[in-house]
Amino acid sequence: MVEQKIRFDDGAAYEQMMGIWSRFAGEIFLDWLAPLSGLRWIDVGCGNGAFTQLLVERCAPAEVQGIDPSEGQLAFARTRSTSRVVEFRHGDAMALPFPAGRFDAAVMALVLIFVPDPAKGIAEMVRVVRPGGTVATYMWDMLGGGFPVDPILVEIRAMGFAPSRPPRMEASGMEALRDLWTGAGLEAVETREIAVQRTFPDFDEFWMTQLKFPSVGPVVAAMAAGDLETLMSRVRAALPADAEGRITYGARAHAIKGFLPK
Numbered sequence: 001m002v003e004q005k006i007r008f009d010d011g012a013a014y015e016q017m018m019g020i021w022s023r024f025a026g027e028i029f030l031d032w033l034a035p036l037s038g039l040r041w042i043d044v045g046c047g048n049g050a051f052t053q054l055l056v057e058r059c060a061p062a063e064v065q066g067i068d069p070s071e072g073q074l075a076f077a078r079t080r081s082t083s084r085v086v087e088f089r090h091g092d093a094m095a096l097p098f099p100a101g102r103f104d105a106a107v108m109a110l111v112l113i114f115v116p117d118p119a120k121g122i123a124e125m126v127r128v129v130r131p132g133g134t135v136a137t138y139m140w141d142m143l144g145g146g147f148p149v150d151p152i153l154v155e156i157r158a159m160g161f162a163p164s165r166p167p168r169m170e171a172s173g174m175e176a177l178r179d180l181w182t183g184a185g186l187e188a189v190e191t192r193e194i195a196v197q198r199t200f201p202d203f204d205e206f207w208m209t210q211l212k213f214p215s216v217g218p219v220v221a222a223m224a225a226g227d228l229e230t231l232m233s234r235v236r237a238a239l240p241a242d243a244e245g246r247i248t249y250g251a252r253a254h255a256i257k258g259f260l261p262k
Contacts, residue, residue, distance in 0.1 A: 049077030146252030186258030
């Protein structure tokens with residue numbers, strides 16, 4: 001597999017591909033965090049605002065700052081949220097544009113494996129959170145078969161093709177997350193697994209959604225017709241439809257939270 005920088009620049013495509021999954025997992029994640037209302041949040045790697053919107057709807061924040069390197073994603077995020085407590089701005093997870101102690105809570109939703117230096121990204125989250133504040137993330141279990149795109153990626157690899165992969169896959173493991181959080185000096189560190197399911201009305205919608213993912217679309221587009229037919233047959237066999245033609249399958253994420261010492 002080719003390890004390379006993967007960018008998400010189309011907010012609408014991301015919503016169909018991953019935004020829905022993100023909210024399914026994000027609801028469980030926020031219930032687990034059980035935050036107080038009226039907090040000041042930073043959503044690092046906010047993307048198209050799927051998780052940011054959840055924060056507004058479920059946590060009654062005083063403020064949410066959404067940071068992302070993609071102007072395309074940010075443009076979409078600004079169309080989905082009209083809340084006055086939310087601001088979206090361009091920024092780098094490893095160099096957050098805020099002073100120390102600015103927020104009560106810092107979160108990343110499905111971002112950590114895309115940060116070139118995860119430890120530096122966590123250190124920045126710690127820096128901008130006040131003493132006693134929360135630092136948390138959830139990330140698909142990329143190495144344990146929990147990624148929502150795995151049903152097609154597994155078959156692509158089995159056929160001998162090499163899709164690209166995020167630069168820091170290892171950071172999705174539970175042990176790696178624990179090491180990052182404790183290494184950043186956070187206390188009362190806790191982890192949990194988040195399992196979710198999604199149903200597609202038919203195979204065609206499932207398939208077209210998968211093709212929007214940058215690790216899948218380019219590989220499939222370059223396939224010969226015979227290989228493409230074989231791939232689709234293999235995926236159909238791995239994800240049989242129900243009596244009404246619907247495709248349902250699950251994904252799994254790892255979540256972690258910790259607190260800055262007071």
